[in-house]
Every structure is written in structure tokens, then in C-alpha cells.
Amino acid sequence: MMRRMEISFDFDTVHDRRGTDSLKWNRYRDRDVIPMWVADMDFRSPQPVVEALHRRVEQGIFGYASPPPELVQVVVATMWEKYRWKIEPSWLVWLPGVVPALNVVCQAYGGQGDEVVTFTPVYPPFLTAPPRGTKVLRTIPLRRESNLYTFDAERLEREISSRTRILLLCNPHNPVGRRYEREEIERIAQIGVAHDLVICSDEIHCDLILDGGSHVPTATLGAEIAARTITLMAPSKTFNIPGLNCAFAIIENPELRTKFKKVREGLVPGTNVLGYTACLAAYRDGEPWRAALIDYLRDNKEIVRRFIHDEVAPLSMDDVQATYLAWIDTRALGLPKPARFFEQFGVALFDGREFQGEGFVRLNFACPRSILAEALQRLRRAVESLAKPSGRDAEVPL
Ligand SMILES: Cc1ncc(COP(=O)(O)O)c(C=O)c1O
Numbered sequence: 001m002m003r004r005m006e007i008s009f010d011f012d013t014v015h016d017r018r019g020t021d022s023l024k025w026n027r028y029r030d031r032d033v034i035p036m037w038v039a040d041m042d043f044r045s046p047q048p049v050v051e052a053l054h055r056r057v058e059q060g061i062f063g064y065a066s067p068p069p070e071l072v073q074v075v076v077a078t079m080w081e082k083y084r085w086k087i088e089p090s091w092l093v094w095l096p097g098v099v100p101a102l103n104v105v106c107q108a109y110g111g112q113g114d115e116v117v118t119f120t121p122v123y124p125p126f127l128t129a130p131p132r133g134t135k136v137l138r139t140i141p142l143r144r145e146s147n148l149y150t151f152d153a154e155r156l157e158r159e160i161s162s163r164t165r166i167l168l169l170c171n172p173h174n175p176v177g178r179r180y181e182r183e184e185i186e187r188i189a190q191i192g193v194a195h196d197l198v199i200c201s202d203e204i205h206c207d208l209i210l211d212g213g214s215h216v217p218t219a220t221l222g223a224e225i226a227a228r229t230i231t232l233m234a235p236s237k238t239f240n241i242p243g244l245n246c247a248f249a250i251i252e253n254p255e256l257r258t259k260f261k262k263v264r265e266g267l268v269p270g271t272n273v274l275g276y277t278a279c280l281a282a283y284r285d286g287e288p289w290r291a292a293l294i295d296y297l298r299d300n301k302e303i304v305r306r307f308i309h310d311e312v313a314p315l316s317m318d319d320v321q322a323t324y325l326a327w328i329d330t331r332a333l334g335l336p337k338p339a340r341f342f343e344q345f346g347v348a349l350f351d352g353r354e355f356q357g358e359g360f361v362r363l364n365f366a367c368p369r370s371i372l373a374e375a376l377q378r379l380r381r382a383v384e385s386l387a388k389p390s391g392r393d394a395e396v397p398l
Pocket of ligand 1: 039096097098099100123170174202204234236242247
């Protein structure tokens with residue numbers, strides 16, 4: 001079937017990122033290893049973004065930046081169009097990344113030794129930000145229901161103590177690929193209301209929904225929830241511009257916003273001129289590209305899913321409702337260090353241990369299909385080597 005994106009957009013071309021400034025590719029620059037660990041994509045950003053950057057660079061003046069008024073308007077309009085969420089420009093706090101914001105949140109609210117709760121497995125900065133902010137981290141394993149992960153509300157109720165101050169949510173959830181339904185978030189957020197928690201909702205992957213469903217921002221679930229929620233978003237994942245350092249928080253409650261700004265002052269800068277330029281072009285002009293990207297990622301996801309289910313039986317994975325990250329269960333192989341094992345066969349994955357997901361690996365499938373196909377063949381060879389006695393001898397499982 002001929003698809004829209006195959007006519008207009010090209011995600012198939014392989015761009016050689018070896019020997020560039022790419023964090024993802026540089027780790028293996030002298031080795032034949034396909035990097036599928038860190039979460040950026042091997043696609044060029046949308047042409048309007050590239051052109052806007054060219055124009056901005058051509059001006060040749062790179063002074064201190066403030067957010068372009070048009071960008072603020074575009075974000076306000078986007079929140080309304082997508083979520084019927086009426087935000088005010090003053091609620092926006094511009095940032096160089098979502099991770100600094102997670103750290104600011106963990107410093108800003110509550111005192112030393114107070115607690116932060118979050119659901120695991122989860123993106124590692126959720127685990128490191130609380131202790132860095134002198135808080136005690138309490139983790140609650142996600143529960144599995146009908147082959148998908150979900151929040152364990154009962155356990156959350158049990159884990160919350162008189163010292164719990166902050167709830168960190170990741171929706172869509174890296175690494176498990178969940179796009180939580182309204183009722184799931186509502187239930188958890190109401191617990192946050194009942195216990196007077198600050199809710200920090202990292203929604204950086206909200207424009208990468210693959211299953212046709214809708215993203216529900218936590219702060220849209222009612223006034224009481226909105227008043228305690230800090231929403232974190234960015235164009236970086238969706239439009240492949242994480243190296244340009246542009247993100248924002250939406251904080252309705254002026255008290256929470258003032259505290260947030262105070263803690264970041266002098267430590268966390270705003271974003272930079274090129275980040276703002278790219279962000280504006282992406283949100284204003286990048287939608288056709290994004291729609292095509294979603295089609296491409298959805299097909300890549302299906303390729304990975306079918307491969308894992310049909311061809312490397314000991315491995316398994318759930319559907320990826322959102323993100324471009326597959327969370328693969330390798331426990332049946334009994335490998336103490338699964339990512340190290342697959343790396344020997346030429347594929348670099350993130351080890352689940354870093355997410356508090358022992359025995360899992362995270363695979364980033366946002367790459368041209370030819371690279372994906374090669375990577376999957378390497379995974380197959382790795383798994384097959386374990387089945388063959390000679391293979392076992394040749395490759396010591398790590
Ligand atoms: C849930 C989540 N939050 C934040 C980030 C990174 O944020 P930033 O690069 O804006 O600091 C990622 C990157 O993978 C992520 O998955």
C-alpha cells in the first residue's frame with residue numbers, strides 16, 4: 001500500500017552519524033555496533049525546522065534569548081486544540097530540558113528527608129532526581145493487567161506516608177510504552193489530591209502516540225488536580241531536536257511556579273536562541289512530518305513486535321502504545337547482563353537494570369528500516385547462539 005509519508009517524507013535514508021557529535025553513535029564509533037540505546041532518532045528533523053535554523057543562523061547574532069511571542073501563542077493554541085486545555089502564557093516556564101525540571105521539582109517542594117513516589121520501571125532520572133534533591137525515593141512497581149502495565153493504586157495508597165510530598169508520573173511511560181487512559185491517571189491523581197502531593201507529570205512523549213488513542217494531560221483532569229500539577233513537555237523527542245535543549249513546564253498554581261523558578265534561578269538556564277527557533281518551527285510547521293513519522297514508527301514497532309513474538313520465542317514484549325521504545329523481557333534467557341550480551345552481537349540496548357527493570361532491555365526503533373532489519377538479525381543470532389551448544393562455548397553470556 002502506498003502511504004502518504006512514502007510520497008512526501010523520507011525516513012528510509014541512512015544518515016551516517018558515526019564520527020559526528022552524536023552521543024548515541026559515538027560510543028561505538030570504532031565498532032560494528034548498531035546503537036539503539038539512547039532515545040534520539042536517526043532521522044533528519046522536518047525541513048521547516050532545518051530551514052528556520054538556517055535563517056536564524058544567517059542573522060549571525062546569538063545574544064541572550066527570550067521566548068518568541070509567536071512560540072508562546074503556538075503552545076497556548078496547541079494545548080487548546082489538542083486537549084481543550086486553556087493555559088495562560090504566564091504558566092509557561094522555558095527550560096533547557098525536562099531532566100533539569102525533574103531535578104528542580106525534587107528540590108523545590110518539601111524538605112530534606114521528605115519522600116517522592118514514582119512507578120517503576122522508569123526513565124533513570126526519575127530515580128536519581130529525588131536523592132539529588134535530598135528526598136527519599138519510594139518506588140512502586142507497575143502492575144501488569146491484560147498484557148499491559150498499569151499503576152498499582154492500592155500499593156500507592158499504602159506507600160504514601162506523612163512525609164510524602166511529590167508524585168512523579170511518566171505519561172506516556174518510558175520505558176514500558178504505555179499511554180495511560182483517563183481513568184487510570186485520574187485514579188492516581190485523586191490519590192495525589194487526597195494526600196496533598198505535588199504531581200509532576202512528564203509528558204515529553206505525548207506527541208508520539210502510536211496506537212491511535214489520545215494522550216490525556218494530567219492537568220486537564222479537573223481544577224483540584226491542575227492546581228497541584230507541574231506538566232513537562234518538549235518538542236525534542238518528537239521532532240528529533242534534543243540536542244537543541246528546548247523544553248517547558250506548564251504550572252498553573254502561582255505558588256508552585258514561584259518556588260520552581262526560585263530553585264532553578266542561577267542554576268538552570270532558559271533555552272537558547274536555536275532551541276526556540278526550532279521549537280517554533282516544529283510546532284507551527286512540523287505537523288505533516290510528525291504524522292508521517294507516526295506511520296513510520298508504527299510500522300517499525302510492528303516489525304519489532306512480530307519479530308520478538310514470532311522469531312525469538314524466549315523474548316517477549318508488550319504493545320508499544322506510545323514512544324519509539326520497545327521494552328523487551330529477556331528473563332527467560334537467564335542472562336545476568338542482557339545488554340552486554342546483545343552488544344557482543346552488535347546491537348547496543350539500554351539495560352533494564354538502570355530503570356529498575358532487571359532482566360529487560362530497551363530498544364529504540366526510531367531508525368531507518370534497513371538498520372532495524374539488520375539489528376533484528378543480530379538479535380536473532382544472539383538468541384540462537386544460546387540454543388546451540390557450540391554457540392554457548394563461543395559466547396559467554398554476560
Ligand atoms: C520520560 C523522559 N523524560 C525526559 C527525557 C529527556 O529530557 P531532556 O532531554 O529534555 O532533558 C526523556 C528522554 O528520553 C524521557 O524519556
